[in-house]
Amino acid sequence: QKEVEQDPGPLSVPEGAIVSLNCTYSNSAFQYFMWYRQYSRKGPELLMYTYSSGNKEDGRFTAQVDKSSKYISLFIRDSQPSDSATYLCAMNTDSWGKFQFGAGTQVVVTP
Amino acid sequence: DGGITQSPKYLFRKEGQNVTLSCEQNLNHDAMYWYRQDPGQGLRLIYYSQIVNDFQKGDIAEGYSVSREKKESFPLTVTSAQKNPTAFYLCASKRTGSQETQYFGPGTRLLVL
Numbered sequence: 001q002k003e004v005e006q007d008p009g010p011l012s013v014p015e016g017a018i019v020s021l022n023c024t025y026s027n028s029a030f031q032y033f034m035w036y037r038q039y040s041r042k043g044p045e046l047l048m049y050t051y052s053s054g055n056k057e058d059g060r061f062t063a064q065v066d067k068s069s070k071y072i073s074l075f076i077r078d079s080q081p082s083d084s085a086t087y088l089c090a091m092n093t094d095s096w097g098k099f100q101f102g103a104g105t106q107v108v109v110t111p
Numbered sequence: 112d113g114g115i116t117q118s119p120k121y122l123f124r125k126e127g128q129n130v131t132l133s134c135e136q137n138l139n140h141d142a143m144y145w146y147r148q149d150p151g152q153g154l155r156l157i158y159y160s161q162i163v164n165d166f167q168k169g170d171i172a173e174g175y176s177v178s179r180e181k182k183e184s185f186p187l188t189v190t191s192a193q194k195n196p197t198a199f200y201l202c203a204s205k206r207t208g209s210q211e212t213q214y215f216g217p218g219t220r221l222l223v224l
Binding site: 002004006008032034036041042043044045046049088090098099100101102103104 | 156
């Protein structure tokens with residue numbers, strides 16, 4: 001079993017809809033959680049970074065962490081075609097630890 | 112501009128050949144990482160280095176080698192022992208000792224002729 005599970009999709013939504021992405025994990029020691037966006041043939045870019053449980057909002061993006069359920073989510077409001085990309089979740093135990101990545105979810109926003 | 116650069120963007124390897132992928136950062140980050148990305152799979156860690164002249168194997172180090180002679184540079188060599196080298200290679204860096212995360216370079220796509 002992988003330490004981090006993420007549905008690969010593709011997830012197709014109409015423009016303006018809310019995109020909901022999630023990852024589950026098995027290691028209860030994870031306390032740093034990240035979401036990256038990766039366009040085709042490009043390097044991942046950091047979208048959201050949260051520590052421990054709770055919510056964090058940045059513009060159209062909201063990240064949620066539920067450590068009791070070992071579940072993290074990313075919501076994208078008012079989705080745009082430019083949001084079409086692969087979204088990777090990542091997490092680690094501390095600033096020195098190795099990062100564990102999900103496989104990535106491909107999102108397609110149709111005009 | 113501060114950032115991470117990788118070169119070349121595309122690299123072709125012949126059978127039995129060693130090739131080296133370049134990664135340079137001017138972010139003054141201590142830690143640097145090499146990942147391999149295959150379709151449908153998450154990023155897999157090849158090697159990482161938290162300080163100059165020191166590095167550790169990741170989950171899939173066989174067939175790869177690295178060096179860390181300068182803080183800014185962390186080149187990856189794909190040796191002939193790596194039998195399935197075709198993949199997208201990503202370099203990342205981060206500050207250590209703080210609640211920081213990784214930042215990635217643009218990647219190098221390695222193809223076998």
